[in-house]
Amino acid sequence: MGRKEKDKKQIEDVRLRILEVAKNLFLKNGFEATSIRKIAAEIQLSPTTIYLYYKDKGEIAYTLHKEGFKLLGEQFFVLQHVESGFERLKAMGKVYLNFAIQNTDFYQLMFIMKEPIDFIADKDSCQWEEGEFAFGALLQTVLDCKAEGYFKGLNENNVALNVWSLVHGLCSLKLQGHLDHVASAHLHVPEDRDLLEEAFETFVMMLDKMK
Amino acid sequence: MGRKEKDKKQIEDVRLRILEVAKNLFLKNGFEATSIRKIAAEIQLSPTTIYLYYKDKGEIAYTLHKEGFKLLGEQFFVLQHVESGFERLKAMGKVYLNFAIQNTDFYQLMFIMKEPIDFIADKDSCQWEEGEFAFGALLQTVLDCKAEGYFKGLNENNVALNVWSLVHGLCSLKLQGHLDHVASAHLHVPEDRDLLEEAFETFVMMLDKMK
DNA sequence: TTAAAATATTAACGGTGTTAATTATATTTG
DNA sequence: CAAATATAATTAACACCGTTAATATTTTAA
Numbered sequence: 001m002g003r004k005e006k007d008k009k010q011i012e013d014v015r016l017r018i019l020e021v022a023k024n025l026f027l028k029n030g031f032e033a034t035s036i037r038k039i040a041a042e043i044q045l046s047p048t049t050i051y052l053y054y055k056d057k058g059e060i061a062y063t064l065h066k067e068g069f070k071l072l073g074e075q076f077f078v079l080q081h082v083e084s085g086f087e088r089l090k091a092m093g094k095v096y097l098n099f100a101i102q103n104t105d106f107y108q109l110m111f112i113m114k115e116p117i118d119f120i121a122d123k124d125s126c127q128w129e130e131g132e133f134a135f136g137a138l139l140q141t142v143l144d145c146k147a148e149g150y151f152k153g154l155n156e157n158n159v160a161l162n163v164w165s166l167v168h169g170l171c172s173l174k175l176q177g178h179l180d181h182v183a184s185a186h187l188h189v190p191e192d193r194d195l196l197e198e199a200f201e202t203f204v205m206m207l208d209k210m211k
Numbered sequence: 212m213g214r215k216e217k218d219k220k221q222i223e224d225v226r227l228r229i230l231e232v233a234k235n236l237f238l239k240n241g242f243e244a245t246s247i248r249k250i251a252a253e254i255q256l257s258p259t260t261i262y263l264y265y266k267d268k269g270e271i272a273y274t275l276h277k278e279g280f281k282l283l284g285e286q287f288f289v290l291q292h293v294e295s296g297f298e299r300l301k302a303m304g305k306v307y308l309n310f311a312i313q314n315t316d317f318y319q320l321m322f323i324m325k326e327p328i329d330f331i332a333d334k335d336s337c338q339w340e341e342g343e344f345a346f347g348a349l350l351q352t353v354l355d356c357k358a359e360g361y362f363k364g365l366n367e368n369n370v371a372l373n374v375w376s377l378v379h380g381l382c383s384l385k386l387q388g389h390l391d392h393v394a395s396a397h398l399h400v401p402e403d404r405d406l407l408e409e410a411f412e413t414f415v416m417m418l419d420k421m422k
Numbered sequence: 423t424t425a426a427a428a429t430a431t432t433a434a435c436g437g438t439g440t441t442a443a444t445t446a447t448a449t450t451t452g
Numbered sequence: 453c454a455a456a457t458a459t460a461a462t463t464a465a466c467a468c469c470g471t472t473a474a475t476a477t478t479t480t481a482a
Contacts, residue, residue: 014429035468047431047470048471052428052429057471112383112387115392135393154413161406162413165376165377166373166377170376172379173375199369202365202369203373246437247439257462259440259462263460268440
């Protein structure tokens with residue numbers, strides 16, 4: 001009995017080990033360059049064994065995807081203690097930018113790669129708390145801003161979507177190299193991420209006038 | 212002599228035919244699903260022959276990438292006749308959204324996929340007019356808005372970057388499925404692209420107050 | 423101890439981008 | 453015109469990829 005449970009645990013450990021190795025390889029080499037075969041080799045397992053633990057590569061990606069959302073969610077969570085809605089909104093933007101820059105591969109997986117709809121569709125029990133939380137927190141913050149007199153006459157959903165789109169747009173353009181590209185031609189490009197922060201601060205200045 | 216030139220032209224035609232087939236396959240099945248082999252099969256050519264005309268798959272992608280920018284650039288070009296800077300800015304945003312929705316694969320190639328830096332780096336003669344033009348037009352429009360009294364005290368580069376980031380963020384989130392995903396949970400999702408246009412109109416309302 | 427279930431492996435399918443070596447086809451030169 | 457050369461296209465091959473089916477091994481239950 002005791003031994004049985006111990007083995008069960010070791011079996012579950014394999015599942016986690018696969019994910020861990022997948023994550024490391026992925027964070028080191030990117031998602032495209034991380035193959036089932038390489039994961040298996042690293043863990044000294046046959047490639048096909050992976051399929052006993054994960055349906056396919058997409059499921060591994062999706063599991064990591066969820067992990068990323070949990071990570072970002074935690075960073076958002078601590079901001080709930082910021083009383084002022086507007087201050088919180090600013091902080092959320094900066095946290096988001098920071099997260100994207102410092103976890104480029106996670107960000108890629110979470111927001112840039114196409115959603116693996118197969119798994120998203122399997123949200124029977126409304127699984128997917130992590131992602132929802134992040135946007136929910138943003139929405140609530142926008143509502144708090146409205147209570148503080150901001151965004152009068154504007155729909156809160158649209159405002160939240162605007163904020164998200166703007167920071168995501170900045171991150172996405174930066175991470176995919178488009179910013180360095182166009183920017184280097186027209187804008188004199190400052191320190192890597194300062195460009196993003198500076199742009200966001202301009203946005204904040206605009207929001208600030210929306211009182 | 213005459214025949215020689217004719218043959219040269221036929222050779223050049225192969226080059227164009229490859230690109231045409233690549234584009235069709237790509238627009239039909241997406242970039243990932245479009246392989247050198249499939250292109251070659253469609254054109255009744257050996258796969259390796261492709262490599263006599265294009266260095267690798269990336270070069271084909273880059274050529275199409277440029278074509279997409281030319282397409283978008285043309286749509287921007289006609290807007291130069293809109294006198295009011297602010298009206299032009301609004302129009303540019305809508306054109307951009309429209310372009311992304313109606314040419315999803317081109318948009319993917321142009322703005323979502325990673326830049327093929329190998330080719331970008333080869334812009335010795337500052338090749339890359341197409342892309343530069345688009346951002347240049349935006350920047351000029353922002354400057355015109357400033358002349359009309361908008362965006363006082365804000366850096367024009369940052370404002371332009373903000374506008375671009377916002378519309379790109381909307382398109383990117385939409386095309387990659389993230390919007391349907393989160394939106395369907397929090398926002399009651401309207402007609403596909405109306406969600407984007409509605410969000411953009413909210414942004415415009417915000418900009419409008421920036422006078 | 424033996425039957426059944428869980429775990430892991432090998433072999434294989436059909437695909438990918440790309441390179442090297444080889445053949446066929448034009449073009450130029452002797 | 454014929455031979456030599458350059459160009460164009462091909463076949464064969466390499467080293468990968470995700471994934472499935474059939475098989476072997478190990479662990480659990482009766």
